[in-house]
Amino acid sequence: MLNGVSGMVGESAVVTKPVGARHDPGAVRARGEEWYAVSLFPGTTIEVGATVVVADVDRGLLVVYPESTG
Numbered sequence: 133m134l135n136g137v138s139g140m141v142g143e144s145a146v147v148t149k150p151v152g153a154r155h156d157p158g159a160v161r162a163r164g165e166e167w168y169a170v171s172l173f174p175g176t177t178i179e180v181g182a183t184v185v186v187a188d189v190d191r192g193l194l195v196v197y198p199e200s201t202g
Contacts, residue, residue: 140186144199145169151178151196160184160194169194 143162147169151158157168158178171178172187172195184196 140189140194143186145184145186145194145196147178147180147182147184150180151184152176154193157193160196162186162194167194168192169196171195172197 140162145160145162145167147158148161148166149159151160151169151171153174154170157170159166160169161167169184170193178184178196178198183199185199186194187197188195
């Protein structure tokens, strides 16, 4: 079991500011805190309210992708 920020990989979060490319990060709420985040898939934007999964943590920036809904 990983602790700290690296332990966030695989956890869910909710988008609070549209998440897009690395040059213009959005934001998500995870573990009760606001984190800067970028999309795992280049050229895509994840809208506010979407549930995402943390794929990686890069220098405190969460790399996320949309959670499957079905």
